[in-house]
Amino acid sequence: MTSFPPLAALRRVFPQTIFGQMVAILVTSLLLTFCFVVLLLRAVRPALPPLPVGPWPDTLAIETAIRSLRAIPVSVRQQAAEGMSAAGFHFQLNKAFPCTPQPTDHETGLVHRILMHDFPDDAHSLSVVKCASGDRISTNIIFPRDGIHVSVISNFNFHDVIHMTLPITVPFLSLLVMTAALSLWSVWRVNRPLSVLARKADTLGYDTTSPPLEEQGPREVRRVIRAFNRMQSRIRLAAEERTRMLMSISHDLRTPLTRLSMRVELGGEDAAPSVMRNDLSLMKQMLNGALAFLNGQRETEPFETVELRSLLESLCEEFSSVGKQVSYEGEQEITCFCQPVSISRAVNNLIENGLKYGKTVKVNAWSETDEAIIEVQDAGPGIPDNMRLEMLQPFARMDRARSVDGSLGLGLSIVQDIMARHHGIVSFHDATPTGLIVRLTLPANAPRSKGRRAT
Missing domain, CATH: 1.10.287 (Helix Hairpins)
Known part of the structure; x- marks a missing residue:
């Protein structure tokens, strides 16, 4: 299945470990949350930043009205005060609003301090009183120097819902997004393959x-x-x-x-x-x-550095001493990191097979770069090409009738097993004019850790 180049590039960039993928998801969630907050603020915030939380908008309107009344002639102030009055705000001159004083609260004290700071000349004379008028609560502000009375029926605007809840909502929203993303990822990305593996292990x-x-x-x-x-x-x-x-x-x-x-x-x-x-x-x-x-x-025999020439010559001499035609031809010095007893057993099996079917056997060995090569050649009928791989399996024989000699067809399979422990190769070649050559290719200088793993 072919994939689009962008998707292939994304797979290469995306981390492959669990830790890396969790970090990538966390960082991506944070970036997405940051972009969402920026877009949200641009959509809901006005062009100018709002005043800090508190009675600032209403107090600013009162201050503006008072400065406007003081700036116009006294003869038209009453008419202007009536024009400035609106729902929740009432202005009048030289006449107090009916009021039943109430205990001063935090809101009243805060408005008083703001007005004292903004009108320092009236700081000692102005008063801000919480009053009850019928079933309504109002805040009465009095400037005695000009006889200006202000009655604020509505509560001061202490709450800007959007800007109050946004700093709290966004962190919780981002935390929810990251938690949900990590949870879904862990279930789909990790638990699903492990669940399949667990079901397979049960069967x-x-x-x-x-x-x-x-x-x-x-x-x-x-x-x-x-x-x-x-x-x-x-x-x-x-x-x-x-x-x-x-x-x-x-x-x-x-x-x-x-x-x-x-x-x-x-x-x-x-x-x-x-x-x-x-x-x-x-x-x-x-x-x-x-x-x-x-x-x-x-087999748990330890690996060690062995001089192959001495090992192979001693094997050939043992067969020659009992009248078998076995000879060694090879280099003088060949070292190999191997299990000496196992290698002796493998070569011994090959020599016995060669003597059984070919009467004469020649053993040769040499080294090439980082490999040691051993060849055992006989003069027998050989093995057909289409049966050579099969002969490396246990209990495999070309002729089932040969079981009368006690053979189970294990010689070559034992050789294959020994070479697998050594990370070596078994190969078959035709000899001239007749016969078979079995070649064993071994790593000459395998590291000790590799040899231990092979056991």
Whole structure:
């Protein structure tokens, strides 16, 4: 599936870890909240900033009216005062409004202090009184020097709803947005892949053949899924190998058991102990081979630096000492970081296979850059190209009839297992004029940590 270039670029920029994604979401939420606040303030705030919270608008209107009355002639002040009166504000000259004094509150005291500050000449004479007139509460302001009386029926504007609630609403709104974004992300991005993994783990005990999980989610979750897929693959291969081993052993043991049964039924020379001992020895050899293969899979031999020439020459001399035609041809000094006993076992299996099918075996070894190469060549019939990979599997044989010699087809599979622990390669090549060459390619200078992981 192809994606648009902008989306591909966004995926590369977006963090891959859980921590990075949480930080990215948090920063993005803060930026979006900041932009929202800026747009909101531009939409609802007037061109000029409002006065601070308090009775400033009403007090400013009173101060403006008083200064206007003082600026006009006395003869027209009463008419002007009546014209300035409006709903909630009443102005009159030389006549007090009917009033029942009430206790002074914070609002009245604050208006008094503001007027004293703005009219310093009247600071000692003006008065601000809270009054009750019928069922209404008013604030009466008196300027004795000019006989100006002001009655404010409505309450002073102490509340600007938008600008009072905006500083409180926006932080809570931004916190809600960030919390919701992080919660939705954690559920979708983290919990969903983990839930799928948990369901798959529940079914692993009775179903190891299901397809591997898709690697998705943050980097940490993808690593867990990748490890789970590898574990499932190893379990499936182990189960298949166990089944194949039991089927092979059952099949191969059937022939000597059938012969033993027939010898017991027929009796006579066919049931002689020496003859029956051969079949028992063959069965024992088969079982020992299977046990050796299983023990080799749990090999924990430590890795060390080995001089391969001495190791290979000693193996060849052991076969030559008992009359086998095995020779070594190779470089004088070849060092390799490996498990010496396991490498000896692998080469020993190859030599035995070569002697079984080709009578003569040549062992060669050399080094190339960071690799050590071992070749075992025989003069046998070889292995067809289409069967070479199959021969590396346990209990695989080209001819099932060869089981009469006690072989279970484990030689090459043991070699393959040993090379896998060494991160090496097993390859087959044709020899000239006839025969087979099995080549083992090993890392010559593997780090110690790598070798430990291979065990």
